[in-house]
Amino acid sequence: MKIALVGYGKMGHMIESSAKALGHEIVATIDVVSKDAGVVVEAGDYDGVADAVRKSGAEGVIEFSHPSAVVGNLRALVPLGIPIVCGTTGWASSEEEISALLAEKNGVAMRSSNFSxxxxxxxxxxxxxxxxxxxxxxxxxxxxxxxxxxxxxxxxxxxxxxxxxxxxxxxxxxxxxxxxxxxxxxxxxxxxxxxxxxxxxxxxxxxxxxxxxxxxxxxxARSREGFARGSVVALEKLVSRVNSGSLARGKLYGMSDLFD
Ligand SMILES: NC(=O)c1ccc[n+]([C@@H]2O[C@H](COP(=O)([O-])OP(=O)(O)OC[C@H]3O[C@@H](n4cnc5c(N)ncnc54)[C@H](O)[C@@H]3O)[C@@H](O)[C@H]2O)c1
CATH class of the missing domain: 3.30.360.10 (Dihydrodipicolinate Reductase; domain 2)
Known part of the structure; x- marks a missing residue:
């Protein structure tokens, strides 16, 4: 799968290694600071983030950024319709808004505070x-x-x-x-x-x-690697279940929807 990474910090780098080990291609690494990111946008330029994802041809997005940026990122990314896995924590109070946006734009996303x-x-x-x-x-x-x-x-x-x-x-x-x-x-x-x-x-x-x-x-836990690998596996399952029709679009899912 072609995957875009939004947020290229400690987790973003680990997710890149895990995704490659699982046979996926990283088509974009997007950050506001990280010097080795493929695309560096201004802080707050959420449309710039979404634009970079759209141009990359990604079939899935994994977002591990910052609590202050995640909602802006999701507002910009959801209308693209590409399945999103979001590991950034600290935005529970905006979940209803993002769920409503997913329903309106027929997008699909999954969030979990623990992807292990x-x-x-x-x-x-x-x-x-x-x-x-x-x-x-x-x-x-x-x-x-x-x-x-x-x-x-x-x-x-x-x-x-x-x-x-x-x-x-x-x-x-x-x-x-x-x-x-x-x-x-x-x-x-x-x-x-x-x-x-x-x-x-x-x-x-x-x-x-x-x-x-x-x-x-x-x-x-031995390290944070389990979170990185788990987020890639979550994206794989999310995309395959949405494509097979066993999970509907227009919703915000949790890990329990994949494993229960
Ligand atoms: N769900 C899980 O399993 C899990 C596991 C570990 C960490 N986390 C969470 O993931 C998040 C990131 O963790 P980390 O250790 O990688 O942090 P980090 O600080 O190392 O990396 C975050 C990166 O996001 C970048 N960023 C900030 N705003 C951005 C924006 N608008 N667009 C793109 N990039 C942006 C920062 O510049 C930074 O490089 C935190 O919220 C952390 O709590 C979740």
């Missing part, structure tokens, strides 16, 4: 494990995550999704608690705790614990 295939499989494994163990009231459950000490937010967005999957599988857990407890937890509370230390790229564990034993499920 392993994490998306982990979500499903966790939900199923929570469902199985919810049959046995002696098993309690908790979520824990660790990340490097440069990460500003906690819990991670991935930990919150893991917790949502636990709650989907175990309806007796109705409340997420992300702070420290100063009293005994109630039976309906799901504790989600975080550690910030060193250089950990991202570890997420779900503990199931009974008086007799415990089960721990862990996803441990």
């Amino acid at each position: 295939i392993g994490v998306n499989m982990f979500y499903r494994i966790v939900e199923e494990a929570a469902r199985l163990l919810s049959e046995y009231s002696e098993y309690d459950v908790a979520v824990w995550e660790a990340h490097h000490n440069q990460k500003a937010d906690s819990p991670s967005g991935t930990a919150l999704e893991v917790a949502r999957r636990v709650m989907a599988g175990n309806p007796s857990k109705t409340e997420m608690v992300v702070d420290a407890f100063h009293e005994r937890p109630k039976a309906n509370e799901l504790h989600v705790s975080s550690t910030r230390v060193g250089s950990v790229p991202g570890t997420h564990t779900v503990f199931f614990d009974s008086p007799a034993d415990s089960i721990e499920l862990t996803h441990r």
Whole structure:
């Protein structure tokens, strides 16, 4: 597939390597700063971004730029009608607007805050494990995550999704608690705790614990490469499902639409 990359920073470079390894052709690399990008546009020149994508003959776009630029990029890219995979985070409040634009222009896009295939499989494994163990009231459950000490937010967005999957599988857990407890937890509370230390790229564990034993499920990222490869696989699947008609145009999809 001919792919255009919008945003040619750390992720853009990794996505280029992954896409080539998977047999795709990178027909454009577009950025506002990156000196080695094929096309450098002025910050805020979203039409310039879309123009470069259109001229490149791309059959798919992968966008990993900046929270301040992503909505402008999407507003300009959606009318091209080329399937878009967007990994930039921090624009949840504009999702409705972009969904409406996709419907109006008959475009198609997918966004996820975590494109790792392993994490998306982990979500499903966790939900199923929570469902199985919810049959046995002696098993309690908790979520824990660790990340490097440069990460500003906690819990991670991935930990919150893991917790949502636990709650989907175990309806007796109705409340997420992300702070420290100063009293005994109630039976309906799901504790989600975080550690910030060193250089950990991202570890997420779900503990199931009974008086007799415990089960721990862990996803441990080794690097950010999984996100890059996952975004290319997501584009492959999105394009093939749109072409086969199993996914309709005019919509904003998530990773779960490909894997559930
Ligand atoms: N969804 C996921 O799985 C996932 C994984 C890792 C990172 N991310 C997110 O992806 C985004 C990028 O991450 P990164 O580590 O590559 O950051 P980065 O800062 O290394 O690269 C971003 C690049 O985008 C460029 N850019 C800014 N505005 C632009 C515009 N209008 N058009 C084109 N390029 C523009 C910047 O100049 C920069 O080179 C962040 O929001 C990050 O949180 C998502």
